[in-house]
Amino acid sequence: MGKILRINTKQRQFVFEAVPESLQGLGGRALTSKMILDEVPATCHPLGESNKLVLAPGLLSGTPAANSGRLSVGGKSPLTGGIKESNSGGLISQKLARLGITALVLEDKPEDDNYYMIVIKKDSVALLPADEYVGMGNYEIMEKLWAKYGKNTGIMSIGQAGEQRLKAASMQQADPKGRPGRAVGRGGLGAVMGSKKIKAIVVDDKGCGRIPQADPEAFKAANKAWVKILREHPVTGQGLPGLGTAVLVNVINEAGALPTKNFRTGRFEHAQDISGEKMVENMEARGGIVSEGCHPGCVIKCSQVYHGKDGKQLTSGFEYETLWAFGAHTMVKDLDDIAMMDRLCDDYGLDTIDTGVALGVAMDGGLLEWGDGKACIELIHEVAKGTGNGKILGNGAAFTGDALGVDRIPVVKRQALPAYDPRSVKGVGVTYATTPMGADHTAGYGVTANILGVGGTVDPLKKEGQVELSKNLQVATAAIDAAGLCLFVAFAVLDNDNGVQLIVDMLNAHYGLDLTPDDVVALGISILENENEFNLRAGFTKKDDQLPEMFDKEFAPHNTTWDFTEEELQVAKIF
Amino acid sequence: MGKILRINTKQRQFVFEAVPESLQGLGGRALTSKMILDEVPATCHPLGESNKLVLAPGLLSGTPAANSGRLSVGGKSPLTGGIKESNSGGLISQKLARLGITALVLEDKPEDDNYYMIVIKKDSVALLPADEYVGMGNYEIMEKLWAKYGKNTGIMSIGQAGEQRLKAASMQQADPKGRPGRAVGRGGLGAVMGSKKIKAIVVDDKGCGRIPQADPEAFKAANKAWVKILREHPVTGQGLPGLGTAVLVNVINEAGALPTKNFRTGRFEHAQDISGEKMVENMEARGGIVSEGCHPGCVIKCSQVYHGKDGKQLTSGFEYETLWAFGAHTMVKDLDDIAMMDRLCDDYGLDTIDTGVALGVAMDGGLLEWGDGKACIELIHEVAKGTGNGKILGNGAAFTGDALGVDRIPVVKRQALPAYDPRSVKGVGVTYATTPMGADHTAGYGVTANILGVGGTVDPLKKEGQVELSKNLQVATAAIDAAGLCLFVAFAVLDNDNGVQLIVDMLNAHYGLDLTPDDVVALGISILENENEFNLRAGFTKKDDQLPEMFDKEFAPHNTTWDFTEEELQVAKIF
Numbered sequence A, B: 001m002g003k004i005l006r007i008n009t010k011q012r013q014f015v016f017e018a019v020p021e022s023l024q025g026l027g028g029r030a031l032t033s034k035m036i037l038d039e040v041p042a043t044c045h046p047l048g049e050s051n052k053l054v055l056a057p058g059l060l061s062g063t064p065a066a067n068s069g070r071l072s073v074g075g076k077s078p079l080t081g082g083i084k085e086s087n088s089g090g091l092i093s094q095k096l097a098r099l100g101i102t103a104l105v106l107e108d109k110p111e112d113d114n115y116y117m118i119v120i121k122k123d124s125v126a127l128l129p130a131d132e133y134v135g136m137g138n139y140e141i142m143e144k145l146w147a148k149y150g151k152n153t154g155i156m157s158i159g160q161a162g163e164q165r166l167k168a169a170s171m172q173q174a175d176p177k178g179r180p181g182r183a184v185g186r187g188g189l190g191a192v193m194g195s196k197k198i199k200a201i202v203v204d205d206k207g208c209g210r211i212p213q214a215d216p217e218a219f220k221a222a223n224k225a226w227v228k229i230l231r232e233h234p235v236t237g238q239g240l241p242g243l244g245t246a247v248l249v250n251v252i253n254e255a256g257a258l259p260t261k262n263f264r265t266g267r268f269e270h271a272q273d274i275s276g277e278k279m280v281e282n283m284e285a286r287g288g289i290v291s292e293g294c295h296p297g298c299v300i301k302c303s304q305v306y307h308g309k310d311g312k313q314l315t316s317g318f319e320y321e322t323l324w325a326f327g328a329h330t331m332v333k334d335l336d337d338i339a340m341m342d343r344l345c346d347d348y349g350l351d352t353i354d355t356g357v358a359l360g361v362a363m364d365g366g367l368l369e370w371g372d373g374k375a376c377i378e379l380i381h382e383v384a385k386g387t388g389n390g391k392i393l394g395n396g397a398a399f400t401g402d403a404l405g406v407d408r409i410p411v412v413k414r415q416a417l418p419a420y421d422p423r424s425v426k427g428v429g430v431t432y433a434t435t436p437m438g439a440d441h442t443a444g445y446g447v448t449a450n451i452l453g454v455g456g457t458v459d460p461l462k463k464e465g466q467v468e469l470s471k472n473l474q475v476a477t478a479a480i481d482a483a484g485l486c487l488f489v490a491f492a493v494l495d496n497d498n499g500v501q502l503i504v505d506m507l508n509a510h511y512g513l514d515l516t517p518d519d520v521v522a523l524g525i526s527i528l529e530n531e532n533e534f535n536l537r538a539g540f541t542k543k544d545d546q547l548p549e550m551f552d553k554e555f556a557p558h559n560t561t562w563d564f565t566e567e568e569l570q571v572a573k574i575f
Helices: A028-039 A093-100 A138-149 A189-195 A216-232 A234-254 A274-288 A320-328 A333-349 A352-364 A374-384 A388-394 A396-404 A424-434 A447-452 A466-483 A487-496 A501-512 A519-540 A566-568 B029-037 B093-097 B138-149 B189-195 B216-232 B234-254 B276-286 B320-324 B335-349 B352-364 B373-385 B388-395 B396-404 B426-434 B447-452 B465-483 B489-494 B499-511 B517-538 B566-569
Strands: A003-008 A013-018 A052-057 A071-076 A083-088 A103-107 A115-119 A122-127 A154-157 A172-174 A182-184 A197-205 A290-292 A303-307 A313-316 B002-008 B012-017 B053-057 B071-076 B083-088 B100-106 B117-121 B124-129 B155-159 B172-173 B182-184 B199-203 B288-292 B303-307 B311-314
Touching: A003 A122, A013 A122, A028 A052, A028 A071, A028 A083, A028 A103, A028 A466, A028 A519, A052 A093, A052 A189, A052 B216, A071 A093, A071 A189, A071 B093, A083 A519, A093 A103, A093 A154, A093 A197, A103 A115, A138 A154, A138 A197, A138 A333, A138 A487, A172 A189, A216 A234, A216 A487, A216 A501, A234 A274, A234 A290, A234 A320, A234 A447, A234 A487, A274 A290, A274 A303, A274 A333, A313 A333, A320 A333, A320 A352, A333 A352, A333 A374, A352 A374, A352 A388, A352 A396, A374 B373, A388 A396, A388 B388, A388 B396, A396 B388, A396 B396, A424 A447, A424 A466, A424 A566, A424 B155, A447 A466, A447 A487, A466 A487, A487 A501, A501 A519, B002 B124, B012 B124, B029 B053, B029 B071, B029 B083, B029 B100, B029 B465, B029 B517, B053 B093, B071 B093, B071 B124, B071 B189, B083 B517, B093 B100, B093 B155, B093 B199, B100 B117, B124 B288, B138 B155, B138 B335, B172 B189, B216 B234, B216 B489, B216 B499, B234 B276, B234 B288, B234 B303, B234 B320, B234 B489, B276 B288, B276 B303, B276 B335, B311 B335, B311 B566, B320 B335, B320 B352, B335 B373, B352 B373, B352 B388, B352 B396, B373 B388, B388 B396, B426 B447, B426 B465, B426 B566, B447 B465, B447 B489, B465 B489, B489 B499, B499 B517
Parallel strands: A003 A103, A115 A197, B002 B100, B117 B199
Antiparallel strands: A003 A013, A052 A071, A052 A103, A071 A083, A083 A182, A115 A122, A154 A172, A154 A197, A172 A182, A290 A303, A303 A313, B002 B012, B053 B071, B053 B100, B071 B083, B083 B182, B117 B124, B155 B172, B155 B199, B172 B182, B288 B303, B303 B311
């Protein structure tokens, strides 16, 4: 049986406790959201002593199930003021699971300014002074911690942004090569970690064996079939391993839904320059890695390592969202500038979406020129320096717009919109508006049926069917996040009648349960219920489930507008 | 009959229209709040084209009624996101009334960056290019405009803060001597004016006669009795003319409710150094004016002109709230530093309360040292310079706390708390929590019965009777704001059985009506209904009607806490 490791950051003490009845059978997002709902007063200040940071491996993390290594992190978000779950790849999820730790909970808040780090091993938990790492970026601290604790240890750390408790601050997790390329990016959870004065978490599962399974043979069989459907689906088997998520630049541009110049139009004339195809072309010339996984056991391998002109690594995990945010959104067309911005965000610990969107908003506010990548890079450096403009940018898009008196701020619940214009991919627009997370494509990726022809077909430009699509995807996504599975498995699951059953089979074989697909759906629903309940207690209303008025304007090339009523959108919500 | 002057700031055109049936009989806050509710979509961006700025004289403005020269300004607040009415003294209210203008409405928003000014005369309205005044502070622009348009013209202008559309930006109104000492301070309405690219409004009523009255003799008699009760009450007849509102420094400190060091304790050891008594002592040594009115017809004359060590005017309208915000709150004890900060806020166009509270919050965030007045002055200068830190400060206390990752932010609805700790003056605390305006002492000044023994006695440290007190005061205040009367008349009205009747008599004699005191109460109630309805549409809930958790902690010297439940507080609200 697992246990919960609670660390009081004020007393600098820890305690293991048994998983209470109320939390049994939960993992990943199901566990973080339930604990935050139960334990954190919804109206508390996100950076105050009452907030908590919960790290939870998924239900399948630590097993050999393919693509099950996502770690969920939950808390009250400094960005949105609501509940937040953000998850990432890396090594920690599987290691925590093997250590038998169902959740790691950071509580309270120190009164002094000293930083600590947490080192978790098979037989020990230590809180160690970490002042020597303060002011350090994630690249450097991860290198030092791998040097000290051995390669292949799981590392989570915050950069200068998290130390400053900025609202766009991420927690960065080391990937299997020790690079800070995996981000718990959205919602400013790095600021919560910073408020608790924890600079890094080191997780070492040396000495832990495999987790005993109820029915190893059944598990093996299910996992084999699972791997097969992932490998056979065109998106997870070919598209993502080939160009990574960057494959979407040309796809979404072609669809006329690539938000350009702060969501003014849906096509970027220089889309080709920032595309996955261009990225791979550069890799072929300069070296790099076209396809690798973000955690052991990944069979999709959509991540890559991108080199600069000098043939040295510039960044890793170079996602479509990042290419868009620093590219089309800001009119920057130099892929190397964009890669540098991605690297700096990994290093300083910033969400690339909110930071990129903030840069575009800052251009609308006159702080930068459209398309000036070098100026963007300089401004991101300001974040690490802690200047006034750095604090403005590092607090994200909504904050930057407010600072500069801009009225064109593409956010929902103060979280920046990702890389699909909601007027021309209405299915994902419904998710932006209604997910308890704030604008988040990963909370219900309506791009599937709207654009990619996965899981059916729904016209992206029309309202019909979008609310139902988003609602179903939000439920499915919550369940996937609870399992610790990579969201991209959804492509295969949506197109395969046996997909959900295989996940259920793995859960049953691992835990010795008799779950049905309906139970998994019920789990997804319960997660959303808990999250919406928290937000309700925090003061959110249906007024918060809408896009800003800038989306009432027509959007080229399809001349679409955002035309959902409050009432229509409420149908996508689960209370 | 009056008319409404609408100015489209995008088309740069104006139109006069008759007051429609639905707005007849309304003035001041009653009119601004009704028009904002009816005409502004509650979820719009406050700096966008859909917001409006409504300037309305009170119902008694333009008449000889003593203390009737307050001008109400309404709009959706960039600071709170809710409805806002803020009013000030000066010359405009009476002049607009004499010009027969019931409301001046600024609509839409230019697409270019050119600034204009509005010049209203008896027979003309002009929109004139104002680029020559851009970047100018209020002292300079008012001097230039009086030189150009003649002394005694009414001037409203924005400084550098309003141009930058900062959330703490005020609109400053020239006082009777042409100084920018009167502020439409709270809620960032200066940013709305800036968003509409209007740098200044000039109002000249030359050639207008007295406004005809239905019963001049009855009016004269009522006003005579009105002046008498104002002159005879100890607060309006002696306290306020003697030391101005600064009389409160020692009073509130003695009561243990002077929030010190960002609301950590209720007594400031250097209170005497920043008191009204000290101010007058300096005036006696250096020159200055101890008592003057903020508008013609004032018989209370609580304003003053404060000189520096060099014997020259440093600032005017040096209020208790300002002394506290830049003094006890930040631990600054040098009265001349505080006066300089007040001057800079008048000049750059900043609300002194939100700016002062922001400085204290910035001290908690490590940006400044406690008590360092010179550093505060430098930081306020940054606002005019438009630097990152300037933009942070100029966006107010909530924004500054967010920028710096501080969890100790004394705001309600993102507006900074004024100078009375809500734990030890609970009556005003209920107002902070529940007024639609965001934390605002002037919306229901429970200090009266809690501390000053005016209008009865309610123990400031106990909950009993506070909700009812605040509710009644909120209603009465709304009615006073509708009449265009100075809030301070309430001291006399609360202690005089004939007070409300005299206001009713003046209204009846002026307009030829048959109002009763009940009608005035009903007017106050309807104002609050309209304002709360707007906020409801904007997404506010009872979660927004509470103080932040920092007030749960015990407060010395009385060891009080903020202990009202959500439900208890809702009783103070009128929907």
